Amino acid sequence: MSQTTFAVPKDKQDVTVLLNGGKSLQGAIFLEYTPAELSIHHRIAAFLEDGNLFFPLVLKTGSTELIHKRNVKLIELAFRPDQEDLKRVFSLMHQIRISAVFTDEQTINGIAIAEVPEEKARLSDILNLPAKFLNVKVDHAVCYINKDAIRKVLYAPGK
Numbered sequence: 161m162s163q164t165t166f167a168v169p170k171d172k173q174d175v176t177v178l179l180n181g182g183k184s185l186q187g188a189i190f191l192e193y194t195p196a197e198l199s200i201h202h203r204i205a206a207f208l209e210d211g212n213l214f215f216p217l218v219l220k221t222g223s224t225e226l227i228h229k230r231n232v233k234l235i236e237l238a239f240r241p242d243q244e245d246l247k248r249v250f251s252l253m254h255q256i257r258i259s260a261v262f263t264d265e266q267t268i269n270g271i272a273i274a275e276v277p278e279e280k281a282r283l284s285d286i287l288n289l290p291a292k293f294l295n296v297k298v299d300h301a302v303c304y305i306n307k308d309a310i311r312k313v314l315y316a317p318g319k
Contacts, residue, residue, distance in 0.1 A: 271296065
């Protein structure tokens with residue numbers, strides 16, 4: 161029997177992975193096949209929060225690297241401005257404008273997004289959610305930032 165007989169269906173998603181130390185990799189990750197009701201944002205968030213320490217990244221060259229999630233600084237998902245499914249998902253989330261300063265002093269400015277009730281919508285509440293990655297909208301991308309790579313987060317109203 162061939163190995164493909166037991167293959168679990170997966171969807172490929174193109175992303176940019178920035179590693180601690182500054183190396184940037186472009187490639188595809190594999191997401192669990194799920195019903196269409198789940199947005200790509202929710203699927204990537206679930207992928208990052210699953211119990212697996214390593215994930216395969218198929219590089220544009222065709223080679224595959226197994227990346228340890230602890231060594232990921234951030235994963236960037238580019239999206240089109242007219243991508244209605246993501247616009248709808250983001251409109252339902254609490255949003256706070258922030259500046260995140262990494263341990264290497266690099267800064268990223270954007271809008272932290274989280275699905276939280278109004279009474280848990282302070283920046284400190286969002287940062288202290290059990291998720292290992294902070295979701296930040298930056299222009300036409302969502303950055304999934306490893307909280308372990310962040311030195312501090314500043315509230316940035318009006319930026």
